[in-house]
Amino acid sequence: MKNSNELIILTDYRHSLYSTVKYGNASDNGIDLNRLENHIGSHGFKIRILNFFELDFTTENFTDKYIIYQSSEDHNAFYKSYIEDIIYAINLQGGIIIPSFKYLKAHHNKVFMELLRDITKIEGVEHSHSKKYGTLEEFLSDSNRIEFPVVIKSAAGTMSKTVRKAENFNDAIKAIKFLSRTFNVKEALKSILKKVIRNHYTPKSNYRNKFIVQPLIEGLDGDFKVLIFEGPKIFLVKRSLKRNDFRASGSGLISYDYDLDSELLDTCMKIYNSFNTPFISIDLAKKNEEYFLIEFQFIMFGTTVLEKSKWFFTKNNGQWVKEISNNLILEEIYADSIIKFINDKIN
Known part of the structure; x- marks a missing residue:
């Protein structure tokens, strides 16, 4: 039909x-x-x-x-x-x-984003091997398998506001309690009462905001924020780390003046082609010739990179080229990506 x-x-x-x-x-x-x-x-x-x-x-x-x-x-x-x-x-x-429902599910939900990463093979990109937990108690049951240092992220959150680094077990507990806290006085009192009445009753956790735990990629000087649209049209900026900080997102140390790097662009396209979507936003890092996909979004991502970039990267006769983007209009790029996606991937 x-x-x-x-x-x-x-x-x-x-x-x-x-x-x-x-x-x-x-x-x-x-x-x-x-x-x-x-x-x-x-x-x-x-x-x-x-x-x-x-x-x-x-x-x-x-x-x-x-x-x-x-x-x-x-x-x-x-x-x-x-x-x-x-x-x-x-x-x-x-x-x-x-984009399809699973990509909406992954938006503002790092737990499902990581699960989506787990079931998607992306050639040439290192896997994060993140662990996902629904409560502090689940982390405690699994903590003997954790190798520190790690990065702990709440499932929701932007601009690194819900991201913490843990050098050791005690750091991790402190971070998880801060990010995962769901304490409610009424629930706590009910749990205490039930515990008095029922000897074998296990109280509800006071830390039920889901979160992920990832190995810390040490030695990075920053990462790339990349937007990819059908065409392809690739917009990117380099984000540097602040001194004594491990987070590039929200650092404010960004550079739009980035030269053509075919290997980087090829890696971006491998990530893009691994998902059936008209556009994607990715945070990508490189260390010792290895690429690490930090995070990715498919819907309602920020468009600052596109709107403030003076150029974008695309392919001409199979070769990457750098083109001036002065006259590009966000709404038309968005619309063209939708139309091309429908014509090429759906019809």
Whole structure:
């Protein structure tokens, strides 16, 4: 059955889709929906722009309709949980979700991101061998297998705000208690009472925010923030570490002036091609000729790298070339990636 030519753009309760630094604060402003609608529509698609709450599964069938959508990074993933419900229902009904539901699941969720990494073979990139835990108690049961130093990350969080380094076991416990704490007075009192009444009762953990533990990659001087769109179009910046810090994200020490490096670009494309997605954001590091994929996102990633870059990298007759990006428009690059993805990967 031929797929529909209908494409639905789902925006959040603020009528926003993604973000841009072009119109001010990147966290509060979405991309230009009119420009996006016009560009996608010019390729023969019938466009509808809706809020999530406007979908009615009792009166409309979304089978074979293309869906692009917004995620959320709010605290505790309250609104994101709602978005996941809607997108998964569309998926069950046969809608064509771009990017697919598993990539929404990995957004703002480092535990699932790492699980996705575990089941995806990426040639030429070192595996992080991260461990995933749901509670402090699970970590304690497994701590004899941990080799320090490690990096501990809460499942949600941006700009390294929920990342801690642990040189030893005591550091790890302190970091996990800070990142994973879910203490509630009522729950604690109930647990104490139940323990008095029932001798064999095991109290609920007070640390139930899931987290990951990764080996620390020592000796890095920074990493690369890379955005890849269909074409390909690769935008990247080099991020350096602050003195006595292990985190490049949020350091503010960035350089857009980076020369063409075919090996680096080939590695970026290997990562990109390992996932079935129109675009991706990756944090990539290199040490002793080995590449390490730190993190990756497929939806609602920051676009500063694209909007502030003076050039991008692409291929011409099979060779990487560096092209000026002065006249590139975010909405058109986003739209072109969606259209090419539909034409090349779906139809």
